[in-house]
Amino acid sequence: MNKEIKKYNNFICQIINEDFIQNKDLSFHTRFPPEPNGYLHIGHAKSICLNFELAKIYKGKCNLRFDDTNPLKENIKYINAIQYDIHWLGYKWNKNPFYSSQYFSKLYKYAQELIQKGLAYVDQLTKEQIREYRGDLKNPGINSPYRNRTVQENIELFEKMRNGEFKEGEVCLRAKINMNSSFLIMRDPVLYRIIFSEHHQTKKQWCIYPMYDFAHCLSDSIEGITHSLCTLEFQDNKRLYNWILKNTSVTKYPKQYEFSRLNLEFSLLSKRKIKILIDKNIIKGWNDPRISTLSGLRRKGYTPSSIKEFCRKIGVTKQNNLIEFSMLEHCIRTEMNKTAIRTMAILEPIKIFLYNLNENHEEKLIVPNHPNNPELGTHEIIFTNIIYIERSDFKEKYDKKYKRLKIGEEIRLRHAYVIKAEKIDKDEHDNIISIICYCDTKTLGKKPKNKKNPSVIHWIAIKNSFPAEFRLYNQLFKIKNPEQEENFLSYINPESLIIKKGFIENNLAKKIQKEIHIKNQIIFFQFERIGYFCIDNIDSKKNKLIFNRTVSLRDSSKLKK
Incomplete structure (x- = not known):
């Protein structure tokens, strides 16, 4: 077993290995077959990684096919x-993208074959009647009164469907299988229906369209797919998949294997439900950072390597489970911890006045971009007598447990001096204007004499500040598994997005302004003591920089325990 197979070893790899033992000349061929009715999400990423990585490992091919x-x-x-998302993840598909629609003529002939064999018929029941006649898990189905039409009648009616001689919903083509089957999917499923709508590929060429289950298996066969990998909800569909292949004149028989779909905490992965969130203006589109679409995760600051590492970690099994969101966060946090440049930002500023420094005092300090990686270089910050610190880093009322700035206590400014709060300056409404502090100018890189090292807080000199907006994203839902809830909208977290107005370092702003419109570039940082952030390339402008929080510095779920 080579290293790559060992790295991605799972039950599907074991099946493929057995297939190669049975057939040494096997030409491994898989596909990723999305329906183009929404954007890809993290669940699709699992399937993408599986199909493309297996094709790479077994020196095979992987098609991108739109089941349209x-x-x-x-x-x-x-x-x-x-297509953009797949390329972004770093994968290349075999040849040009394929479309089920490019096989519509062949699929039509396969449907005619089934009619000729007496295995399909044109039905005039309504959708509601078909559903009623199908029965349920406790009750068998009832045959349609149109089920025993002659082959010739069905051929003529199907041709009339093709020619647009019926209204939408008036008739459909159904397989003739078994209305008493214990599997609902086998109770004469619909194969074709009428839709008078222009198709994005075939335009107005067709007014009848194959159902997904009919087109999918035949498209796999036409393309020579050897291993059709899908999620567990298609397990029963496998019976129909194989029935269609067996009863048509196809020459290639793909094998379908099922694995568990990805269920992620606090996330909706149903495209239909995501669209509801968009239509109701709960989120701002398919790329909203609060949802787990690939475009949303990308905008939030997730990288292709972090998503692929996540997919590798969760593995491929037949066991359905709910994956902790913290595992996805762990993957991007681990990566950013190694590569993100450290800088300082203030999200809720409060002013500090260092009274013993001259108003013209300006000191340049050289600080590292990363504490453990000197190769990432350094940058310059400015220290003056008026600076900003976080409002949460000062407490007016005495608290023995509070380890940051308070009256009469010392604190160290990151990369700079120890200061001591002595007085508060307030306006007529009792609002704090500034905190008056003493700066110990002998403490640069040194601890105060005869004292313990004080706690450290971050800061920015007002002279070195540039205004910025910070978007703090939290989970969109208040419950772990909103996908299971029928009324999922009632569990929306009202604090899923919190916006702060603050400041970043001026030299950082200049750097970002030069790079902000470079295509496909994710510019991310660690704002010290706050979290990992990236620039929002969509809403940011040169004079209005907006940062999205990718992930906190530590796993908040562990902090709560």
């Missing part, structure tokens, strides 16, 4: 977004 059988919900916008 429903023009009512599909859009060229989604096709472009899906």
